[in-house]
Amino acid sequence: MTTLKTTNPLLNVVLTTLFVMIASVLIANEPPTEGEYLLTKDQKQEIQHLVDQEITFPTVAKKFGITGIVKAQIMVTPYGKLSIEAINGEKELINYVKESLKRVTIEDYTLIGKIFIVQFHFRS
Numbered sequence: 001m002t003t004l005k006t007t008n009p010l011l012n013v014v015l016t017t018l019f020v021m022i023a024s025v026l027i028a029n030e031p032p033t034e035g036e037y038l039l040t041k042d043q044k045q046e047i048q049h050l051v052d053q054e055i056t057f058p059t060v061a062k063k064f065g066i067t068g069i070v071k072a073q074i075m076v077t078p079y080g081k082l083s084i085e086a087i088n089g090e091k092e093l094i095n096y097v098k099e100s101l102k103r104v105t106i107e108d109y110t111l112i113g114k115i116f117i118v119q120f121h122f123r124s
Helices: 009-028 041-054 059-064 091-101
Strands: 068-076 082-089 115-122
Touching (some): 041 091, 082 091, 091 115
Antiparallel strands (some): 068 082
């Protein structure tokens, strides 16, 4: 293993800080382990059904021809609410999805703490 050595102490601090920051980002962005996604087919269908009831194609998006996909990584809280861990997609639709997911309540206590991914396809 080669060690980078510099004679400038400030450069050493900057390089060390940069290395720690990069390592932190890489670790923080690791996806959850496969076990966190292990839901039964019935559980996946239940979640998708509940979410689909709340999230329909927004009227404003239809009016202005906004289409796209929103994908969200969600966890069920101890109160049965959905906590959005990550969300991406069409920016005009993300806030709509976030607000809609606040109205969803999961009653299946076996899903508490489970992380799953849902997708919403908004097409006219």
